[in-house]
Amino acid sequence: MLVLKDSINTAIQEYKRGNLVEAQTRSEEILEKDPHHIDILMLLAAIAQKKCQFDRAESLYRQIIEIQPDGIMAYGALGDLYLLRYQNRWQDAIEAYQKVLTLNPSPKIALITHNYLGKAFIESGKIKQAIAAYQQVTQIQPNISIGHYNLGNALAKDQQFDEAIEAYQKAISLREDYYEAYSNLGNLLKAQGRCTEAIAAYKKAMAIEPNFERPRFGTLTSQIPIIYQNIEEIEASRKNYSQYLQVLVDRYQNATSEERAIYADAVGTSQPFYLAYQGLNDRHLQQQYGQAIVSLMHSRYPQWSQPPMLPPLQTNEKIRVGIVSAFFHSHSNWKIPIQGWVENIDRSRFELFGYYCEPKPDIHTKIAARSFDQFEMGQRSLEQWCQQIESDRLHVLIFPEFGMSSIALQLGCLRLAPIQMTSWGHPQTSGLSTIDYYLSSDLMEPENAAKNYTEDVVRLPNLSIFYAPLKLKPIQISRSDIGTKDDDILFWCCQSIYKYLPQDDDVFPKIARSLPNSKFIFIQHSRGKYVTDIFYERLRRSFAQFGLDSTQYCVFLPRMKTRVFAGASALADVFLDSIGWSGCNSTLESLDYNLPIVTLPRDLMRGRHTLAVLKMMGIEETIAADKDDYIKIAIRLGRDFKYRQAISEKVAVNKHRVYRDLEPVRALEDFLARTVGQKIDRPGERR
Structure with a gap:
């Protein structure tokens, strides 16, 4: 023993x-x-x-x-x-x-x-x-x-x-x-x-x-508030952000490659998401930020710092296209633009690889998985994702958004495919030298769009997407359920409240003084009451300047589940688009209820989503030329039932033009083929 x-x-x-x-x-x-x-x-x-x-x-x-x-x-x-x-x-x-x-x-x-x-x-x-x-x-x-x-x-x-x-x-x-x-x-x-x-x-x-x-x-991204108390705060926060960004740029330029490799752990953990909501051209700031984080990631992963060779295409070989996203689930990024592209791209010409890098699987994830030839998901290290993507020998890698997913941003800072692209899942230039192209909408972009991007802008036709209306049965709710009366004119202001800039607060009281029975329906901020309280106070001040009480006109609803939100949307009389950052997903979903839509397009693509939707439908009379015109159109729609009904009927008759548009998908296919170097041969179109 x-x-x-x-x-x-x-x-x-x-x-x-x-x-x-x-x-x-x-x-x-x-x-x-x-x-x-x-x-x-x-x-x-x-x-x-x-x-x-x-x-x-x-x-x-x-x-x-x-x-x-x-x-x-x-x-x-x-x-x-x-x-x-x-x-x-x-x-x-x-x-x-x-x-x-x-x-x-x-x-x-x-x-x-x-x-x-x-x-x-x-x-x-x-x-x-x-x-x-x-x-x-x-x-x-x-x-x-x-x-x-x-x-x-x-x-x-x-x-x-x-x-x-x-x-x-x-x-x-x-x-x-x-x-x-x-x-x-x-x-x-x-x-x-x-x-x-x-x-x-x-x-x-x-x-x-x-x-x-x-x-x-x-600390850098905290220089940019979620919402602003006044116009002056926008300029001050932008200045603070720029100064602190320069501090970080200097820190990384003076660091050794070993130090930069250590610092790379922080890339993507806090991103300047709210910078884009100031309504200004952010190309210079995004380029500064992009150069800083790319340098960190390349110091950490030098093996993925140079673009791989473009794999030659053999006869009858398909072009291999990968998509990296954290949103292969019920999310606007899946609905716009990913789902329509992957479900309709020509599979005889393209092989699709999906990389679900921060999975929150739901029923849409199963749909997504079936839409790809190969679909990878699960908790993996960054190195494992890099190795997986590298082993697939892609021709093209697409990141539908930068700004919301830390892993997607880290991967986007590297060179995992010879051709890399982003799109408008978060409509802002990436600023990354590793991203070659920005897939955008021809109707949404202004003529001088190139000055807003570090990438080469690809103007896909129309909305650039294939969009199918949701098969959704709204939960029926009454006006009394949301604190309004049957004879109120309900203006649906359903955007995230940080889209509303202080310089445009006056549109609401100016409409209200001409329409005493108007109600503006807003949605509370999802992460506590601090942001909502700031916007509430802004509206109080703005209405008070016109001798009005904002509480008599403004209704704040809590965040709602999809079907309840749809039920609230169905109660509205007019969709009042946010100025500066236009609605897209919410605008498209409002078409189910044939709401008249008022929009005021601005200079940047993110302020022109609804403009493009209305142009697709041939309804341009509710596209405002300036803020006074925006107010005038809203008042007329609220006051004149017959006019409101006529616009609603035009939406009902013409909204089909927005749905299931294959032209952008075909244009995307042709662009990918040209970029990879494949001869385009569409029977009856090109030879």
Whole structure:
């Protein structure tokens, strides 16, 4: 017995020294004498994991469980194996950890298990269950800071921002140097529009850990508020952003390549999404920003810093086109433009590859997966995504948007295909030197569009998209449900309220003073009341200047689910397009209810979406020439029922022109073929 114990100790010591071959040999010798020795089987499983022999490790853990069905350690180790070593075996990990918890573990083991269970739930997209798991961690050990930090992360993913902020603050109170918690706290404060508080949190994170780069990007983007209290704030914030951006540019230019490689971890964690909502040309600022982050990513991944050679096309070979997106689910980016392109592109000429880089799968994900020849999704490292895309030897890689997905931006900073493109999922130039073309709409772009982009602009015909109306049955609601009367004139102002700039607030009271029974229906900001309160106060001031009470005219509805939103849309009399950043998805969806639409196009593409939709329908009388004209058209539609009805009927008769337009898809096919160098040969069209 003593000899066996010595042999076991020797095997364990060899393992600890890293002598895996010797440890395995000793362990197998022991098993010949005692095939059911639990400790040795556990040691062999650990050795297998060290050697990346994960299937063998799994088999050994299963063998231990057969011998000892109530063995907590084997189930826990099996859960860790599934969670940390395999891809996408989150449910197996969850089941293993849940089994541990049914076996009455000690408080210490229960604490660890709930923590890993929370991570498995996060990875599998089960955020509510992750919150419950992390709450168990904080109940078992209230004074463990990482438990509150992880709970904050899960709450943030569930859009419970106030609760997440409280969790981060608790983590910080337990550990004053918790710079990651300060950084994440800053992110949430920024998401709520509380930029001054966010900057203060970021400064604390940087003071604790100067080389932690994420708070610097957070501080940069916090210079741009979500919404503005007045016109002057726009100019001031833009100046602050420009100055801080130059600070970062100088920092990265003076850094070593090794330092830049470390800083690259922060790329995409906080993006200047709201810069585009100032209504100004951002090309110069975006180019500065793009150069900075491209330099970081190229320092980190030099193997993907140069464009690969364009694979030659063999006879009858298809052009390989990849699409990277975080929005292969119910999202405007899927509906516009991705779905229409991928479902209608000529599959005899093109092979499609989809890369779902930040998956939140739903029913639309299944539709998306069927639309590609190859569809990749799941939680992967950036390197794994790069390797996957590189191995597919694409001719063209398309990023439908930059500005909302961190992984898409990181990938877009690299050169993973010889030809790379973006589009107007977030209608703003990328500023990235790695992106060659910007796929846009001919009807939406002004004549001098090139000056707004760092990419070459491709003006696809009409709206540039193939759009099919939603097959959606609205939930019927009444006007009283939204606080309005039957004889009110309802102006549907359904855009995100940060699209409304202070210089245009006067359109609402100017309409209201001519239409006492008008009601303007707005949607509250989704991330707390701070942003909504600023807009509410702006409207109060603007109406007061005309001797009016904004509360008598402005209605703020909470964020609604799709079918409820559709039901509210159906109640409206007039769609009042936002000035500066025009509606697109919301405009197209309003066609279901034949609403007259008033729009005032501006100089940038993002201010001209509705203009293009109306031109497609041949309804140009509600396209305003200036703000006074916009107000005049809105008043006439509100006052003159017959005129309103006539415009509504024109929408009903002509909206089919907007739907299922294949011309942009055919033009996209031809552009891709020309760019790759393939001869275009359409029977009856070109020879």
